[in-house]
Amino acid sequence: MRTQPASQFAHPRIDARALLGLYDPADTTDWGPIRAAQLNAGAHLALFLLATNVVGATLVALLLAPIVPVWALVSWGALTTAVGTAVAFRRLASRHRTDITATLRDVRDTVLDGIALAAVWSIPPLAVGVRADPAAAFGLWIVLSILMTASAVAMAALPLATMSFLVIVGCALAVMLWFVAGPLFAVAILLFTTLLMIGCFSRGRALVVIRAGEIALAERDETVSLLLREFEDHSADWLWETDAQRRIVRASSRFAHSVGLDPVTVNGKPFLEVLAGRTWEAGEFTPGLHVLAEKLKAREPFRDLVLAVPVGDEERWWSITASPRHDDSGAFLGFRGVGSDVTEQRASNDKINRMARFDTLTSLPNRLLIHEALGRAMAEAEKWGSKCAFMMIDLDRFKAVNDTLGHPIGDRLLGRVSERLGQLVTENETIGRLGGDEFAVVVRDAGQPERIEKLARQIIETLSRPYELDQHTLYIGASIGVAVGPRDGRTAEMLIRSADLALYRSKDAGGGTFHCYEPQLHVQAEERRVLELALRQAVANGEMHLNYQPVVDAGTGTLTGFEALLRWTHPELGTISPAKFVPLAEDARMIAPIGEWVLRTACTEAMRWANPVRVAVNVSPEQLHNPAFVTVVASALANSGLPADRLELEVTESVFMKEGTCAVRVLEQILDLGVRLSLDDFGTGYSSLGYLSRTRFSSIKIDRSFVTQASKGVREAIAIIRAVVALASSLGMATTAEGVETEDEHLMVQQLGCTKVQGYYFGRPLPVEEARAVAGRSQEAAAA
Structure with missing residues (x-):
């Protein structure tokens, strides 16, 4: 793309013919202000030029007085003075007319000034000098040389007039010296004249360059002023x-x-x-x-x-x-x-920060705020040499309520549970909801173990009382795991893990009880559920990592985003397939913390990409059935600083299989944050079109099985892809073809109307550093 210069005078090359006033260049440069600067510069030295002519005429008259009649000298002196005065006043009189701009004719007419002055000054050397003795001739040469130099200085702003004057006077002196002193001196005066003309032209060009720079600077200042005014206006x-x-x-x-x-x-x-x-x-x-x-x-x-x-x-x-x-x-x-x-923006940020720290269902502190409270409690305990405690509470038989009566009843039950817990705690305790049916209590001063045990029994007894909801009498219970810091863990993470292990012991004992953490619990958990425990520790131990598979535009091949894919490499068990550990995480209720880690990590990583493309994160149905997931999304966005429109959550059709759940409401709340939604593996599961009209998906992902079959010519698969594309287009959604591995498959899905593609043909799932490099190259290509 051709870029126009920032200013019409920015280029240092000046056309010599335009400088002399011989023609108007056919470019975009406006020479009117430059010609005005030439004329005004000449006008500033008009009186100096007049004085030079008068002084020069006086010297020539004194020099030639012995050999020329007085009447001739007086006549010539009067003529010279008259011409010099006319030229000076003519220039002075034109200043008001050429102050801002001047025409080509204004500059061209100045050549008459130079010719007129040269004509009167050529009379002495041609009429008298050729017949004078060498002394008088050389004296006349010196006076006229000084006059030529002074005139070159005074008239340099108008090179055409100055050079005309120099050529005529120089030639007159050369003729005089040829007859008086020979050709050598004539050549010398011609060389001198040439040097003066070169100097005059250089000074005239310098004036034009300076004036052009001044005009460019003024244009820039005016442009900046206009931009600033427009900036404020718009x-x-x-x-x-x-x-x-x-x-x-x-x-x-x-x-x-x-x-x-x-x-x-x-x-x-x-x-x-x-x-x-x-x-x-x-x-x-x-x-x-x-x-x-x-x-x-x-x-x-x-x-x-x-x-x-x-x-x-x-x-x-x-x-x-x-x-x-x-x-x-x-x-x-x-x-x-x-x-x-930024008043409205600050209010919005305060709302997001509150959503990031408080549970939207129960209004209790969420996992993030509980973690912060536990960190403060442990810091105080270490400072004063005291103890703190962390109690993890899991509701017994709560899942049965959700399965039989639906999630709305379950949500209301959680609200009643939070009310009962709030009646038990004092200023020494902080209660919060970790997610799902898990609650937690941070005890700042746990110096008396019997008080901790008494509180645990009270919680179990209180939560085990029947609940009356919509003419239903509900019975649930509670299991509690207790860990005391710093004995059971010197960091918040270690203390939470210890309480979690104690909770599992309570659950294994049949629920309705509490257990304190014991060191042998680690060994028992390892023996019972090796893989499950490894999975629980995978994130904390850094065994989990994310790969990022590029998603590109089907038509141009430009990068539009990455899909974050979870990978787990255990130091002893090696690489474990997602198809194996993801269902395990869902069954063991670990998908929420793992999914939260994936979401936060992907958002944080996306902020490091040079190209501000989207990052897609897969979301489990278990996460969407939990109203607290909205808070998790808001927290991830707030902590990473990632704009909401750069995050895309991918959900599968199975999330809609349970009627009466809160998944649709959670999706709507996520959409209200500005996050985009994508329907993954469309056509392989539930495939009811009703939820498409109720949920504002931004794109539909076509499963790679359809792409593979369509590439083999299976008509049913081709028809399905066409139908999905038509359906998405009518609903204003994009379509992404997964598993594109060859150029033929790419051309096929492109012809079928898919807007985006991903697969090994465009890039395998990449480690973090490689994904950053791809994003950087994409940004550089877009900038170029």
Whole structure:
């Protein structure tokens, strides 16, 4: 693509003919301002040129007085003065007309000035010098050489006029010296004339280059001003500027409107006073204002500084960025910056942060907040040499309630459970919901073991009482695992794992009881469920990792995103297939923490990609049947900083097989966050079209089995792919063909209308570093 220069005068090459005023170039350059600069430069030295002519005429008259009649010298002197005066006043008179722009004719007409002056100055050497003695001739040569040099300086801005003058006078002197002193001196004066002409042309060109640079700079300044005005007119941001005393100068209307003041009266007010508003007199400044004051005092640049600003009767939140200004000598001039109102964004972030730390179903602290509370409790215990405890609670027979009465009843039951737990805890305990039917209690001071045992019994007894819900009497129970820190673990993760092992012992004992952690539980768990325990430790031990398979546009082959694929490599058992450990994780209720780790890791990794493409994460039906999953998604986005529209969750049709579950509501809440949904393995399972109209999927993924069969010419598979593409197109969804491994398969799915493809033909599942490199190359290719 051809890129137009930033300015029409940025190129240093100047056309010589255009410089002389011989023609108008047929390019995009506007020579009008340059010709005006030439004429104005000549006008500035017009009086100097006149004085030079008068002084030169006087010297020539004194030199030739002994050999030329007085009347002839007086006549010639008067003629010279008259011509010089006419040229000077002609240039001075044209300044008002050529101040901004000038025509080609204006510059071309100046050649008459040079010819007129050259004509009168050629009279002495041609009429008198050729017959004068050598002394008079050489004297005339010196005077005219000085005159030529002075004229070259005074008239350099107009090279055509100057060079005309130099050529005529130089030739006249050469003729005189040929007759008086011989050809050598004639050649010398011609060489001298040539050098003067070269110097005159160079100075004239330098003037044009300088003027072109000035015009380009003015154009840039004007463009920047226009862009800044357009920036303020078409964005929510506004510009602000202060002087060295931190007073507002040149306040824009948008800035004045943001602080609720008049654009005229706000100028000259201290910047901090305007931002402090009604709190200025009381001196009750916000922390953000204190930070801003320190930055302004230290004259340090700052970026995205968020502070509360009272505007009228409400409090607004601003984000401001600024840099100090200095003049050419380094003197401090003040600050210049940009600001924006982020009140709504902050409110949205607060909402997301709350969703990231509190369970949406029970309003209890979620796993993240419980983890933070446990970390603080362990830090306090280590500091004071005391003990803390972590209790993990799992409801007995809760799954039967969900299966028989449905998830809505189950959700309400969880709410009643959280109410009963809330009545048992004191300020010494923090209760939260970890997910599903798992709850937790953080005990900050666990110095008395009997109090921990008493609380565990109370929880079991209280939760085991019957619940009355919609004329149903429900009976559930609770199993508890207790771990005491730092004895059972010196980190929050270790303490939670110890409590989890104790909980499994309670569950193995039939439920309805509690157990404290014992060291031999690790050995027993290893003997009972080697693979299950290995799976529980896989994430913590770093055995889990993600590979990323590219997803590309079917038509252009450009990268559109990656699908995150979970892999597990055990140090002793080796590589374990996802087809083996994923169902195990779902059966053992480990899919939620593993899926959360996958989601957080994929979001964090996606933020490191040079190309801001999407990352797709597979989600288990068990995760979607848990309302807390919305909080997990919000937490992953908030902690990683990944924009919601760059995350795509892939769900299978099996999630819709259970009627009355909360999966559809969870999906709607996830969509409300801005996350995209993709229907995976379409056509291989439930295949009811009803949920497609109820759920806003962004794309449908066609299982690789259909792609493989279609590539072999199976008509049913081809018809299915066509039908899926037509269905997706009518619903405004994209289609992704999985398992494309050959060029023929790529061409086939492209012809069938699939919009995106993935498979070994475009890339196998890549390790993290390779995926980053692919994203980087894709970004570089897009930029090129």
